[in-house]
Amino acid sequence: MSPVLSVNGLTASYRKNKVLDQVRFEVQPGTMTSIVGPNGAGKSTLLKVMLGLHPSLAGSVYFFGADYNKAKSRIGYVPQRGSVDWDFPTNALDVVMMGLYGQIGWLKWPRRIHREKAMQALSEMGMEDYAGRQISQLSGGQQQRVFLARALVQDAELYFLDEPLAGVDAATERAIMDTLKTLKSRGRTVMVVHHDLQTVEDYFDHVLLLNRTVIAHGSTSETFTKDNIFRTYGGNLRWLGRESG
Numbered sequence: 001m002s003p004v005l006s007v008n009g010l011t012a013s014y015r016k017n018k019v020l021d022q023v024r025f026e027v028q029p030g031t032m033t034s035i036v037g038p039n040g041a042g043k044s045t046l047l048k049v050m051l052g053l054h055p056s057l058a059g060s061v062y063f064f065g066a067d068y069n070k071a072k073s074r075i076g077y078v079p080q081r082g083s084v085d086w087d088f089p090t091n092a093l094d095v096v097m098m099g100l101y102g103q104i105g106w107l108k109w110p111r112r113i114h115r116e117k118a119m120q121a122l123s124e125m126g127m128e129d130y131a132g133r134q135i136s137q138l139s140g141g142q143q144q145r146v147f148l149a150r151a152l153v154q155d156a157e158l159y160f161l162d163e164p165l166a167g168v169d170a171a172t173e174r175a176i177m178d179t180l181k182t183l184k185s186r187g188r189t190v191m192v193v194h195h196d197l198q199t200v201e202d203y204f205d206h207v208l209l210l211n212r213t214v215i216a217h218g219s220t221s222e223t224f225t226k227d228n229i230f231r232t233y234g235g236n237l238r239w240l241g242r243e244s245g
């Protein structure tokens, strides 16, 4: 099977500080991968560089065998909640509708069918009662659900989510994971920056262990080993609450 994502020697920096070095991996369709690594490992930067939001110094990225501009309508991205300006005056329904602009066309008015699709996605995330609510007046977990609804409605083939489970309660975590599993069951490919090492095995079939470069990548059962985790975190795992044995 040809990969949906192919990353070759990707290198990036902030000024002179190299934060990604020769990152190389491939992702197969229909997989659900967690990107795991310590704070500052370059996980968010990796997503941004792949999606053209931060420049690369070297390397290449191919989505479905093509570059980002050709593939972007097939890609969904849910950024870190903290990186979004939630004071922007818009309501939950409009945020979800933004996911449909590829289908509506910029500067065209959405039609009833688009509104219905957006409402359907909000209701799949249990957010239908908040459609008219300003996004600044939603809780963190509710904002995250709205973002997921936007990703759902976009109907992409490859999704990137940056810490979608950060700071959400157990019910929201379940709702988000159910949504991701549904996407996977529809053959979509999902990549998630994830911090909770305890749930990696339950939630994801693949894992990419990153610390400036790829430490290990593959199926969770083969790759998420004590050895690889130690190599990624430098042995400093106790504070993560994971037993070393």
Ligand SMILES: Nc1ncnc2c1ncn2[C@@H]1O[C@H](COP(=O)(O)OP(=O)(O)OP(=O)(O)O)[C@@H](O)[C@H]1O
Residues within 6 Å of the ligand: 014, 019, 037, 038, 039, 040, 041, 042, 043, 044, 045, 046
């Ligand atoms: N806008 C920026 N300007 C300068 N340095 C940055 C910027 N964003 C990130 N960095 C640095 O780049 C490195 C990688 O950051 P990045 O946010 O990609 O890591 P991360 O693995 O996502 O971390 P975390 O788990 O803490 O979210 C860090 O050392 C960080 O301080």
